[in-house]
Amino acid sequence: MNDEQRKLLSGEVLEEDIELTLAELCQACHVTTDDIIEFVEYGVVEPRGPEPARWRFRGVSVKRIRSARRLERDLGVNAAGAALALDLLEEIEWMRSRLHRFEDW
Numbered sequence: 001m002n003d004e005q006r007k008l009l010s011g012e013v014l015e016e017d018i019e020l021t022l023a024e025l026c027q028a029c030h031v032t033t034d035d036i037i038e039f040v041e042y043g044v045v046e047p048r049g050p051e052p053a054r055w056r057f058r059g060v061s062v063k064r065i066r067s068a069r070r071l072e073r074d075l076g077v078n079a080a081g082a083a084l085a086l087d088l089l090e091e092i093e094w095m096r097s098r099l100h101r102f103e104d105w
Helices: 003-011 024-030 031-040 060-075 079-103
Strands: 019-021 057-058
Touching: 003 024, 003 079, 019 024, 024 060, 031 060, 031 079, 060 079
Parallel strands: none
Antiparallel strands: 019 057
């Protein structure tokens, strides 16, 4: 990972085309490899690649992992509950953006 990517990891906005290794994602989110593997198992994030040593994650994975950790900490939900909550929150966001476009017509 180069210095520019490190700077991007410290903020909330990551470009979609950035790919992170498992180790880089752990570092960016301050979690363990086991945490990431559990989040993968429950669908919080979806890696590209056949096995953990070769997994690559999109930049949006940082936001999803951080949000899942907040849900666990603040609401006491488990990884499966966090995955469901994140999917529902994204769907609400998508529907609001569609509604906003229709309101502008």
